[in-house]
Amino acid sequence: MNDLLIKNVRVMDGAPTEILIRDGRIAQIGAELDGGDAAVEDAGGRIALPGMAEAHTHLDKSLLGYPWYHNDVGGGNLMAMIDNERQMKKRLGLDPHIQSMRHALQTAAFGATMIRSHVDVDTTGGLRALEGVMETAEKLSDVVEIQTVAFPQSGLMISPGTAELLDEAMKMGADLMGGLDPCGVDHDPKGHLDTIFGLAEKHGKGIDIHLHEHGELGAFSMEQILDRAEALGMKGMLTVSHAFCLGIPDPARVDPLLERLGALEASIMTTAPASSPAPLVKQMAQHGIRFGAGNDGIQDTWGPYGNGDMLERAKFVGLRSNLRSDAEMHMALDVCAGGGAKAMGLERREVKLGAPGDLVIVEGVSVAHAIVLHAPRKLVVKAGKVTARDGATLMIAP
């Protein structure tokens, strides 16, 4: 087993101590521990944070390793961006396995020990992207736990043959059924939602649907989603990603949606976007909604932003939700670490006895300081095994 004794380490905002990980879990925290034959690391007084959760990304899309992509498309027109991407992926001959290896390892180097990736399923690429990302998930199982979502990026009802491919994707072992803007992209909310909820039920899996639709349109789609999840009794099995509509500034409109999401123990995933209304940290906490965060795609045809750093993402979460005090900064971290893991349906990561031995050792006087610095990670540990050191994974990306 990968037993590990970390000396001279601070648990979150605490004083220096030692942490012993045995059999993949935090076995002891205290002074002068007897590690036996465990490997030993000296954290140099740095902070131990829980392993982080990249809860919304697209491992098959990044252009990492390619020459820098010059973007002529910009934002604003969703369908133009979708079409441009499908064409560029073909022209560049992106290999989803190689790209997802590069992307996942970079994300792991920043301290993520869990990743949920949406993976394109469409009639151009078929199931090739899913095969590639699943191969990556297997190869990296000691480094980062990867969940896959079968994602109809190019639409479902507007793209005949996609439903059959999604069915196939679930048979291959995709962890969740995906979906996308049932009004905005498919123009057929009933058809879209009946199809993906039907497939989720058939395969006994949860749903993670992209919902970019703003304002009333998004609230309408959210209601259609909730109706189906409630009817199927999908407690703890529904995720809505982005959910910009929860940023509608009218409690009378939004609170009923929040209450229904809370009752379903649903998850919301956010990028903490600066340019859009969005779900907020305290709003989610007040309604008992699980809340995770992610980079979304990084450095791809959609835009130049993102790098896989979930500690920098905690900064974005803090900025988006106007979190400033130390206590509030802990909430921002939690969305990107323990709380994000819970939103992914996984065990909460924490730096405490009995918790999974996933840790990130990083520079900082306090959690708040570590977040705003987001210095290169000194050490990343997955289930007691060192996976990254000084900002780079031990495993080299292809």
Add this chain to the structure above:
Amino acid sequence: MNDLLIKNVRVMDGAPTEILIRDGRIAQIGAELDGGDAAVEDAGGRIALPGMAEAHTHLDKSLLGYPWYHNDVGGGNLMAMIDNERQMKKRLGLDPHIQSMRHALQTAAFGATMIRSHVDVDTTGGLRALEGVMETAEKLSDVVEIQTVAFPQSGLMISPGTAELLDEAMKMGADLMGGLDPCGVDHDPKGHLDTIFGLAEKHGKGIDIHLHEHGELGAFSMEQILDRAEALGMKGMLTVSHAFCLGIPDPARVDPLLERLGALEASIMTTAPASSPAPLVKQMAQHGIRFGAGNDGIQDTWGPYGNGDMLERAKFVGLRSNLRSDAEMHMALDVCAGGGAKAMGLERREVKLGAPGDLVIVEGVSVAHAIVLHAPRKLVVKAGKVTARDGATLMIAP
């Protein structure tokens, strides 16, 4: 004079070339220049960006150099934050000159060659902060051009004696008259605005007023501000900082304000906040409004964020305004560099013949890439003189 020949350097997105700065200005750009006795630097193929403009900050407030500040106050209550700060500044015995030296040099190390700083004037600290920042401005005149704004942070009408101090501040040589939320803080828009416009007129200076007020309240205050600026013919002399109210999503309400601001050749300064409605890049460009950006206070009692990096700020500007294409990323940079200089009433910084010899040499394949990387600056040049190298200024902060 500080003549400088920079070899193997790329002008924005261009191919490697050479740049010669003579007598403080860009004298030649081209291959194999004859620099004569100019100092020579090799940029190693990196990009030259224009010197950057930190157009809204508070040099007297940062806690840089102090132990990390544990924040128990959080956001949400503006008056509580103002009161906490005034108390903490006293308790910690902050020296405005030393703090502004630290803050300004860190900002310069990131490539800013211009800074506009609001400086607290209140009945507790009197004019001490302004004296300290003015001393810094003088000491750093070869490194960064610092403008000062006499800023009634603790209110004006609610704090008798402040108006007299502001008058004194303008006599001392503050560059601009400041102001703050005439309704939200002072509860007396007429009294507040009549006072600061009166002082600006008396001393023949421009105005830069903080306006955090949201929605209709902010729009009302903006109208009161515009009425006075128009009446006094303050073309090119009005700046409104933050101006969250311009983010009201109703063109019928906002467009008339934008048109009046454009006609006044007014400036808007933003932090590109993620948690608030805000003025946007294309909106400002469409109405011919000068647009600058800033970090606001960095690592102070208000919050843990900010570091003085105007290239990272360009990333925030891009994220806030949903800019993605290469052409759009150039717009984000401009807000933080040439356009920001113009918003400060200074000459536009550009990398072209005849422009001021303020340059930043930085890693990146393109401007967009340089923004999202915001790697430590290789070299910062002010009027042909190297002021920072590898992320640190040559002058050491106290």
